Amino acid sequence: MTTEHSHAVSTKDAPVRFQISHLNFFYGAKQAVFDVNLSIPAKKVTALIGPSGCGKSTFLRTLNRMNETIRHSRVVGDIQLDGQDILSMDVVALRRRVGMVFQRPNPFPKSIYDNVAYGLRINGYKGRLDDLVEHSLRRAALWEEVKDYLHKSAFALSGGQQQRLCIARALAVDPEVLLLDEPCSALDPVTTAKIEELMFQLKDSCTMAIVTHNMQQAARASDFTAFMLDGRLIEHSETSKLFTTPHDPRTEAYITGRFG
């Protein structure tokens, strides 16, 4: 049995947002993630790739403890956000710092304004909502398209616009990290390109971790890539290196399309 090792990413110069050590995750009796050790560098985009069912989404969701909503789920291991153990942190405080965008756009049945303001309102923000809503919509590259229709229902927007609205909503509480779970899988190529460009612009202010089925997207949009297979982390390095000179034969098999 070969030992899986994540090739140490040189993060000596870059600070690390998330430090994950020996992470194991169980759905009841079934183990879905096996002993994952990974660091997510700050202000960079880390992509998680791998075939369906390899555990990348499950892994991502442990980072903001969304898996806790599933009954009989169990996390074993150590996850540190800026040196703090997230498992003993207040989950609400955690989710303010670590936001999430889901696979299918899930705007609330409220107006565009209320969608973006939701996170602010529930966290007791008392300042000028208007300015923050505008700022978030600008960061999500949606402001120009919706500035005159802020009180329209979110469902009046197209799929791509709804997803950008969800990004704006997540950005409104100014998270340090944004987790994206296959955010473009339900969108067309043009919208996908817009969102990838958006991610490039957001990098400086927000660390990102993106799960993607689309290898080309990972190659285009990320700085670091982690390849997972059957719940294990096989390889983790700078994107350019992983896609051109992968260390592990399984990584090479996956990225050349021999399976997946």
Next chain:
Amino acid sequence: MNRIRTIWRKSLNVVMLTLTGVAAFAVVGVLFFILGYLVYYGGKSLNWNFFTKLPVPVGETGGGMANAIVGSLKLLLLAALMGLPVGLIAGIYLAEFGGKTFSFVIRYTTDLLNGVPSIVMGIFAYSIVVEPVKHFSTLAGGFALGVMTIPITVRATEEFLRAIPGSLREGAMALGASKWRTIASVVLPAASGGIITGMLLALARVAGETAPLLFTAFSNQFWSPGWSQPIASLPVMIYTYAIAPYDDWHRQAWAAGLVLLGLVLLANLGCRLVMNRRGVRGV
């Protein structure tokens, strides 16, 4: 051989079409028949007096059912205050929190409660609210009707909450909302169209219940101030007037029936309006 098959197939089609058409027609026909009777006989007796005057002794003319109309409204208000919140919260529990066995038990008993004959409800309310104080009251009537609205409200709330997709809840929780916050600020508003409809229908149903009121609110020839006196209501007045031997009272009973029907139609209209405006969003 083929010709016979074809003829058989074609005649079977015609027969089935005719049967289903006749059945549909019968259903609609019965409804229109009832409506027709009510509108004809009731319409003749509807006048300003009906809505504004109190009942008068037999033989005198110009009486009305103003107290019964107000009475029914008061009873419905009490029923709404007592039954709807309970139904709503129980429905929320079933949809969002319930463990498997406990939920099953609650759902089953709710369905049983729905099936309890309304007269039994009346006896139940009688023994709880009327007996201890030894007199009929509006509160007792409201209580009986309120309990009857619970099963319908629970089921409607649960159904419409379940129809809201989990992705909406996830979106709220990922922003740091607790479970209750998520329910109150995202899920309930999204399901509000269907839930309000369920509540309106529950009220429309109990508006016409007579049996429970016979033992609880009883009746009243006059106005009923406050909440602890017996009170007149439309269904009970219909009952009293229809079986009496006076023509004038019969006409008034028809009119009351028409007004009750109008109430039900209004509730249904309200439901449609609410559904159109709020719909079942997020689905």
